[in-house]
């Protein structure tokens with residue numbers, strides 16, 4: 001792993017050594033636990049208001065509204081020993097996910113290690129040897145799937161974000177709420193220069209590996225930080241790019257259209273007003289997206305939202 005940029009972006013394990021992740025296990029778990037609880041409290045506050053009554057995640061609903069008994073089941077190093085020798089297998093690397101059942105049932109957040117054992121850096125696997133639990137925007141992205149899948153629901157409380165378009169909006173909301181909070185806290189600066197707000201900046205060591213380009217890529221920009229894709233062209237995406245960004249419909253890629261749009265809106269209206277508008281628009285209304293979901297579901301039939309394709 002000698003070629004990895006492990007100095008400017010700290011590596012937390014050695015993919016060539018079994019159980020090397022154990023050295024940082026406690027710190028990784030504490031970090032993930034802190035971020036999950038920090039974001040819970042952020043979302044509960046006005047103007048977002050993802051409270052007990054709104055169907056949030058709580059061990060005990062002290063208000064008596066909503067349903068308790070559904071704290072987030074948080075798995076900070078999920079699958080770290082699924083391959084022989086104390087290493088993660090190919091199904092538990094370079095990603096993260098969140099499965100969200102109706103209110104009263106716990107969601108499950110699975111955070112994987114990054115950089116597949118047995119591959120070279122960067123050609124074999126461009127992610128550095130790190131953990132999703134250590135990157136706040138990755139944790140917040142997954143947690144926001146819990147928000148959207150609890151707010152955009154049918155009469156039975158089951159998420160209706162089950163179409164290509166709905167799933168794409170789900171990915172966009174997850175990126176947007178993560179960076180809305182991080183920017184407001186001062187952790188994700190966004191000047192007038194395009195291409196600064198990057199999902200997965202840490203695990204990808206400053207490269208656009210999780211999304212095709214940063215969130216702050218306005219339509220028409222010629223910045224090299226916002227290269228777009230061969231299918232969609234350069235600069236910020238528009239609705240006309242739907243299904244074209246990576247050459248076929250895909251919820252994470254197509255979600256970048258809505259994510260960049262919401263980031264533009266935040267730039268015009270500010271964080272708090274945009275939080276209010278975006279959240280109120282997600283809450284149950286008469287016209288919900290009800291086209292059958294193309295995204296994955298876990299064996300219990302719950303939406304199973306990944307960080308990346």
Ligand SMILES: [Zn+2]
Pocket residue numbers: 141142145170171174305306307308
């Ligand atoms: Zn996602």
